[in-house]
Amino acid sequence: MVEKHLDIATGEGEMNTFVVHPEEGGPYPVVLFYMDAPGKREELHDMARRLASVGYYVVLPNLYYRLAREFELKERTPEGMKPMFALMDSLSNAGTVRDTQAMLDFVDGQPEADGSRVGAVGYCMSGPFVFAAAAALPSRIACIASIHGARMVTAQDDSPHRLAPRIRCETYVACAETDVWAPPETVATLQAALDGAGTPYRLEWYPGAHHGFVFPRRAGIYDQASAERHWERLFALFRRNIGPDSTVS
Secondary structure, three states: OOEEEEEOOOOOOEEEEEEEEEOHHHHEEEEEEOOOOOOHHHHHHHHHHHHHHHOOOEEEOOOOOOHHHHOOOOOOOOOOOOOHHHHHHHHHHHHHHEEEEEEHHHHOOOOOEEEEEEEEEHHHHHHHHHHHHHHOOOOOEEEEEEEEOOOOOOOOOOHHHHHHOOOOOOEEEEEEEEOOOOOHHHHHHHHHHHHHHHOEEEEEEEEEEEEEOOOOOOOOOHHHHHHHHHEEEEEEEHHHHHHOOOOOO
């Protein structure tokens, strides 16, 4: 495996980014990996490595780069989480779309990356970001996955449920049974919007799972069976849409 820590110029700063891909056999389809609120950290690097190990060029940026080059949540207390929420609230769908375009410009210049085949996955706070990217860049994003996404239904014009009519790529939505950020009524609104828009999607509930169930270092929350199920779904989604046997229009 080849790993790199590098900066991607965005026009708003230098976005420090972790890139990982297999050593031989490229160029590889691209997976854009959008971080969750606790920050770009080794736990996510390991998840990116797992994606890369099955044949993808994975790009994992620090979305907080405008305010913080390094951030990792250390203490899950109300006081300890205040800086995380401040950083989280500094982000927007529009800003992340600009960051996505910068990532695409970057991979287009990398010989190991096949920029004609791009998928995206977002966790928690980044669930809305993959929806925004697919809506804004339909010719580039071939499939998306939102894993226990937060703030998927808001009053904003760019709420994910309002973006549904503009999303034409295959979409996967994983929902934890217990999730304060995506309770059943929120998921129902999102699902109704996807149905009404005719978006090609699959939404699945993960019984017994809690928000954050995929993260192996999330003590008391990590659910191995549910996490492995999510990996199975991701690998299948990417294989269908950007894998070697897929047809990208």
